[in-house]
Amino acid sequence: MAHAPHAPAPARPLSSAQQSRAPLAATFHISLRHVSHALPDGRMLLEDASHAFGVARHGLIGRNGAGKTLLLRLLLGELPAQSGRIERRGRIAAVPQSLPAGPGVTLADVAGMTPALRALARIEAGTGSQADFDLMDGRWRVREEWPRMLADAGLPAWPPERPASAVSGGELTRVALAGALAQGADGLLLDEPTNHLDARARGWLMDRLTTWRGGLIVASHDRTLLDTMSDIVALERGALAGHAGNYSAYRRHHEQQAASADAALTHARAERDAGLRALRQRHDAEQRRGARNARQARDANQAPILLGMKKASAERHAGRERLRMQAAAQALDAAVRQAAAKVAPAAAIALALPETAVPAGRRVLHLEAATPPWPAGAPALSLNLSGPFRLALQGPNGCGKSTLLAMLAGELAPLGGRCEVGVPTAILDQRASALGDAETLLQALDRLGARLPQGELRSRLALLGLGPAQVDAPAARLSGGERIKAALACALWRREPAQFLLLDEPTNHLDLASVQALEEALSGYPGALAVASHDAAFLAALRPTHRLAWENGRWTDATAAPA
Template structure:
């Protein structure tokens, strides 16, 4: 559907600065306008995208500067069901209106209740119809959100965004917890949205149709006047240009140092020639002393000039190197798994999966060395339970399980991390024989510096915790020959996601990965697709 552009500015940032409670500046002096173009906000984990989204939505005030809103804004937070006792209606943004309506029906004449309802006298019926249309007919609008799955909670919150009569939508990671069908439905709805839109996301499929990409980094806020493919192209060209500039600066320094050496050699030759001439000439000692002083002074001046030139050349190289570092993607070191092509790494025989109903509740599966399997299917179909059984974390209700190789398992809740312990302690425990420097290098390559690895895991952001759990899974001794990953892309920023893709492409062991991210799965060089069907679990070529 083609959207009609009004070229209207909805939100304006004017010198906005945010300082964290510990005194650190998260971002400063941000100025940008957001109009009717559908815009994707991207950036590394921890740079402040969610904070900026809250400031734009009026949910948080900046320390300095201001945000001017010329339209009504509906905001959807990343964690949509933080309060488990919150009602479904409240999650959908209709709780206050329905409560006010019920008070009016009970006899209230309070003007505040009438203001809350406005002209939405049929809000209960609208919410009920919307839940039914969304395939959530079983959901009680008055019930608590803790009865919902993560995917259902996100769908209810998105439903509220549809019902809200706002001019501008701000959605923070709206595709989190949605299955493939849910993501497609979200994208279709957003394509038809005629108002302003800002989507904070790492979901490349969701970002693809955006009309503009804005990137938040330590250098500020930068707008790219095109879709996500254009953004990727520009960033790739900038990275290549930064690398070329670094090579040029290194060559410049090499030539400069060579010129300085030649200059120094010529100066030394002149000094030696002058000393020879002076020794042969019949000159008074005072004249000889004066000539020597002038020569030494000239040599000292030349040395100082050369030191300044060397410093300047080195500074140029250092600046170019910093630019390359800022453009370079993160790295993930793959474990050294032994690749045995036909060795069996897992066997499930008539295994009855707990908590799973229907045909998908029973699984027969054989996994061989080097086999790379993508597990796909709707939420609640048993994908995570299947991985837990393979990992030995959950006992089956029946059947035979045999996994004779070392396994690394990464679940959605990151349960391998103790929230009270520092990441580096987890790493030492997983591989006691590894050198401390090697363990810290793995974490640093994931963007976790010395300060981050020394604090309890609970103090890390969601993306940082996922990186730590990934590093923990990959550093184990003996190295894993079977990797089990349950939605590993959740909460990872784009650079980290690309690094993970590169690592998994290089990994030679067996891989089973659950994901709803089709772009991510397509880049992993998978061999097979495993999905639940009415006839049970089915393996087909990828």
């Protein structure tokens, strides 16, 4: 069961104990030397890649499925490289994208504090080893610092042994981040750290990372977070490419390069067209000249042997000219191919949404004193919405946004009152639960009664960025972003087309190109939308017609509030 959110504390100086464990920046270093590593499906994650991560704020970017999470595991040492060498210096703390929350997992486990707490208990019991004493160096006050660490992250003073399943996803992420920051490591490796965080928690994280003195590698699609980085590292086609500056600078540089490449390609094509025209004119001129010489030779009444020699000479000359013109044409084509190779391929991502228009007067949603099942004690909510509205749900972690969406989708019943939806719905939850781990995307679509022929389904999925390697693989093998896109396909192309889409943090795990494609597709969606998201830029792009905001323990109509 999740708990009501607590506002993160404002940034404040580190305690003396924290300062004693503050990272020594110069000790952090990770370098890859000629590293190659293949993904499970055979695609190359890295191919003879060399790169150094020093004391800088590195933002790691790449498309969904590029292997960013796997790369972080390689950098951390959880996986050995298949070839080449990875050298590490300094202690590293990491926060994975998917946090454990199963049976037996405690908050101390999520925060990475269990080894220190157990070592301290053994030492106090008189059974501690030298390894325990080494582990506790500078961490003797770990128990006293635990509640202060949670308070700094805006969380209650939960005991370390509290089950991880008893808190919300956003709260669990804060526990993991606070624990990583408190470990006094020399470097941090964070995988999509702002997923599930509300606006205030994101602000807290930004403050903490701004004052972080050690090395930092952050895999993220969060444009705001990436703009706080000092270096962007792009993972693409088996290579790592570093770019000085934040994400906005990277985008400007990338766009300038793309514009230059496009201009070079346009120029090469124009040169080829002009060159081919000149070659055709030259060929025609040669043909006319040959015919004229042949007529003159016949009219000159020359000896047959001399005529034969001239004819052979003319044919040899014509043959050499053909070869020269072929070579020139091939050179022009090669120049175009070389220019085209430098042009970044267009993003193969599109969302072919079904025709699910909702007439302007059609009532879609009717809430009459409906009491959501969570949070406990939440007041009843009344709301009537018609037509193709766009409802934005905004509020901190733990306020019940996911529960409210599930109630609107009919998956949960209100504790009291009425909740009526007058059109077919589809929900995309944060866990992408429309997909079973063992089934493939095509199997899931077949189970959901997708009416499109398999060939057309594959074509649409390819436009969504899901090729054969993704649609034929068990869902458990998909990356976070690939799974979200697969779940979206299930929501859109099931037997009964949805006229009311309910999206719970849909941009979590999506790469930047996919987020932009989703924005464009949803901006033209003719049905009704209800979207819960902490991504302010994404919500603004959808141009909400209505807003519900969680304020002072209740849902408030904030339709007139600014985006």
